[in-house]
Amino acid sequence: MKKFLKLFFYILFLIPFLPQVYAAEKVEYLTTDWSFKGLFGKFDRSALQRGYHVYTEVCSSCHSMKYLSYRNLAQEGGPEFTEAEAKAIAASFEVTDGPNSDGEMFTRPGKLSDKFVMPYENVKAAQAANGGAYPPDMSVLVKARGGGVDYIYSLLQGYEDPPAGVTLDDGVYYNKYMYGNKIKMANQLSDGLIEYSDGTKATVEQMSKDVTTFLMWAAEPHLESRHKMGFKAIVYLIILTILVYFSMKRIWSRIETKV
Amino acid sequence: MSDHEYTPKSNFGKWFNDRLPLLTLANHLTDYPTPKNLNYWWTFGGILTFCLVTQIVTGLVLAMHYIAHADMAFDSVEHIMRDVNYGWLIRYIHANGASMFFLAVYIHIFRSLFYGSYKAPREIIWIIGIIIYLLMMAAAFMGYVLPWGQMSFWGATVITNLFSAIPLVGEGIVTWLWGGYSVDNPTLTRFFTLHYLIPFLILGLVVLHIWALHVPGNNNPIGIDVKKPSKDTVPFHPYIVIKDAFALLMFMIVFAFFVFYTPNILGHADNYIEANPLVTPAHIVPEWYLLPFYAILRSVPDKLLGVIAMLSAIFILAALPWLDTSKIRSAVFRPIYRQFYWILVADVLILGYVGAMPAEGLYLLIARVATAYYFLHFLVILPILGFKERTLPIPLSITEPVLGGSSNLAAVRDDSRLEKLK
Numbered sequence: 207m208k209k210f211l212k213l214f215f216y217i218l219f220l221i222p223f224l225p226q227v228y229a230a231e232k233v234e235y236l237t238t239d240w241s242f243k244g245l246f247g248k249f250d251r252s253a254l255q256r257g258y259h260v261y262t263e264v265c266s267s268c269h270s271m272k273y274l275s276y277r278n279l280a281q282e283g284g285p286e287f288t289e290a291e292a293k294a295i296a297a298s299f300e301v302t303d304g305p306n307s308d309g310e311m312f313t314r315p316g317k318l319s320d321k322f323v324m325p326y327e328n329v330k331a332a333q334a335a336n337g338g339a340y341p342p343d344m345s346v347l348v349k350a351r352g353g354g355v356d357y358i359y360s361l362l363q364g365y366e367d368p369p370a371g372v373t374l375d376d377g378v379y380y381n382k383y384m385y386g387n388k389i390k391m392a393n394q395l396s397d398g399l400i401e402y403s404d405g406t407k408a409t410v411e412q413m414s415k416d417v418t419t420f421l422m423w424a425a426e427p428h429l430e431s432r433h434k435m436g437f438k439a440i441v442y443l444i445i446l447t448i449l450v451y452f453s454m455k456r457i458w459s460r461i462e463t464k465v
Numbered sequence: 466m467s468d469h470e471y472t473p474k475s476n477f478g479k480w481f482n483d484r485l486p487l488l489t490l491a492n493h494l495t496d497y498p499t500p501k502n503l504n505y506w507w508t509f510g511g512i513l514t515f516c517l518v519t520q521i522v523t524g525l526v527l528a529m530h531y532i533a534h535a536d537m538a539f540d541s542v543e544h545i546m547r548d549v550n551y552g553w554l555i556r557y558i559h560a561n562g563a564s565m566f567f568l569a570v571y572i573h574i575f576r577s578l579f580y581g582s583y584k585a586p587r588e589i590i591w592i593i594g595i596i597i598y599l600l601m602m603a604a605a606f607m608g609y610v611l612p613w614g615q616m617s618f619w620g621a622t623v624i625t626n627l628f629s630a631i632p633l634v635g636e637g638i639v640t641w642l643w644g645g646y647s648v649d650n651p652t653l654t655r656f657f658t659l660h661y662l663i664p665f666l667i668l669g670l671v672v673l674h675i676w677a678l679h680v681p682g683n684n685n686p687i688g689i690d691v692k693k694p695s696k697d698t699v700p701f702h703p704y705i706v707i708k709d710a711f712a713l714l715m716f717m718i719v720f721a722f723f724v725f726y727t728p729n730i731l732g733h734a735d736n737y738i739e740a741n742p743l744v745t746p747a748h749i750v751p752e753w754y755l756l757p758f759y760a761i762l763r764s765v766p767d768k769l770l771g772v773i774a775m776l777s778a779i780f781i782l783a784a785l786p787w788l789d790t791s792k793i794r795s796a797v798f799r800p801i802y803r804q805f806y807w808i809l810v811a812d813v814l815i816l817g818y819v820g821a822m823p824a825e826g827l828y829l830l831i832a833r834v835a836t837a838y839y840f841l842h843f844l845v846i847l848p849i850l851g852f853k854e855r856t857l858p859i860p861l862s863i864t865e866p867v868l869g870g871s872s873n874l875a876a877v878r879d880d881s882r883l884e885k886l887k
Contacts, residue, residue, distance in 0.1 A: 245726065273540075273543045345543070349729055350737035350738045427547055428547075428553045432554070432557075432728075433725065433726070435725065436721065436722075436724070436725020436726055439725065440721050440725070446714055447714040447718065450707065450710050450711045450714055451711055454707045454708055454710075454711050457703050457704060457707050458704065458707075461501065
């Protein structure tokens with residue numbers, strides 16, 4: 207009985223920490239072998255570079271990424287394009303700058319310090335072009351969705367024909383992982399949609415995985431140094447704890463009480 | 466406080482100490498006689514001090530980079546996360562630090578409940594503690610608003626709207642709190658100001674809390690008065706210092722795990738969506754440490770009564786020293802109370818669980834039963850139990866833990882009262 211009660215309490219204590227508690231509706235998401243999970247999780251560089259490829263070719267025509275700069279592409283812990291490559295990527299975009307000394311706005315090729323160019327001038331323009339729905343900014347999208355990477359990964363592959371009895375308005379699509387199943391984004395990925403420069407076969411699954419990895423990095427650009435530092439910090443703390451434990455035993459041995 | 470006069474050894478020390486007795490204070494703090502049987506549940510006082518200092522230090526750095534403006538707050542937080550050197554580390558420590566702070570304070574409070582630390586002569590320590598806890602909740606709530614995400618905005622809307630339940634002046638008070646007709650920039654700037662202020666109020670109260678503690682000295686697991694200093698006590702330094710340090714390090718390992726490996730698990734995903742007054746999230750949920758009170762609020766169908774119930778649930782704790790009529794402090798010697806104690810712990814955890822769930826159907830029913838039980842525990846069970854319970858004999862001193870033949874005064878008084886009741 208006592209054991210049972212103890213177990214019951216341990217479980218109760220854990221409940222508030224389970225993220226599922228917060229997600230009202232539970233759907234089984236697809237998942238894959240994410241390289242960035244776990245104590246030593248790191249990003250797969252080539253997946254990040256491919257993911258960036260998918261983002262520019264497909265997503266970026268509607269979705270902005272306003273917190274990222276082109277310099278981030280060459281940053282340590284990211285896709286780690288060479289600085290020359292990142293400069294070339296930046297230069298391939300037209301950036302509006304100004305006003306110049308004549309008070310005019312002008313366009314120039316992008317620089318490393320520029321933020322990612324936005325597909326629309328503002329939210330209203332984005333809504334007008336997308337049937338009233340605003341394609342969310344993707345900078346922190348992975349962290350802004352309950353299921354995280356698995357949710358995005360599933361959503362990209364979750365398009366199917368609506369079950370009998372579900373009617374869809376014009377410009378609305380059926381996705382089995384979307385909240386409420388109705389989504390205003392059409393299925394964007396199809397096998398062989400783009401051609402990866404490293405020869406990887408661009409299947410829907412592969413592209414979903416790559417672009418989701420890229421989005422994870424975009425949301426957590428310091429994930430790798432966080433994991434590295436975390437391991438060191440915890441090992442340090444454990445060693446210190448052991449040393450302090452023995453000092454404590456030593457000090458308390460002077461009196462007749464167990465610590 | 467120890468009565469013996471302390472005189473510094475050096476001449477300068479004497480000269481300084483005559484003018485400002487800092488050295489006497491330091492001597493008091495190191496010599497402070499502490500019961501030697503304190504268990505690890507007593508280490509959370511030190512852990513909480515660490516939490517407070519951590520929050521203040523990381524908060525100061527964050528405030529250097531944060532911009533309290535409705536149009537820029539969310540951007541400035543992302544700026545901290547991306548471009549400020551180790552900004553991600555400081556913000557994650559601060560955000561998870563709040564949760565760790567509450568985890569520690571709940572353990573600290575429930576330790577008091579188990580060992581009767583709130584009873585005479587420690588009522589003032591307890592009441593100051595409850596005020597600190599209230600201020601912590603205010604600080605945490607306002608801090609959660611600052612990133613200006615969806616949960617920040619809608620949480621602020623829901624909580625501030627509670628004041629509209631006050632008859633006649635409610636609506637006016639809400640407008641005054643908001644500084645406008647909805648949660649907006651003026652609300653954010655005043656929340657930022659108050660969020661910055663409150664920790665220093667807490668710091669001041671913590672000094673009073675510790676001061677008040679040092680008058681009667683620590684309670685202990687047996688809950689009896691100990692003579693100080695005696696063979697039942699040890700000096701605070703090095704015995705308690707090293708033990709607190711060991712416990713703090715264990716706590717820091719858990720803390721570090723959250724910060725480095727699951728920094729967002731205790732937050733809500735919606736708070737990474739910038740605040741939008743036109744879109745209401747599907748479920749508005751407060752942070753986990755406020756969930757039991759949120760459940761109590763929602764379990765009452767009337768808004769005003771719900772607010773009253775929620776506030777009473779906190780304020781009832783301040784009356785606890787008088788609601789608990791038992792003269793015996795420690796639950797170790799109160800077999801019946803001990804069982805009710807664990808039922809209360811379970812009750813609060815259940816309240817927390819249903820607080821995270823939608824307020825409908827079975828969840829609502831459970832919330833109502835649990836709320837009723839919460840008040841029943843403090844208002845009915847505790848007062849009656851003090852008279853009815855047959856307590857176990859308590860030992861004379863810590864070094865004499867033999868339970869036979871108690872001649873302790875408190876126990877005798879309790880037994881004679883039991884006789885009368887028969």
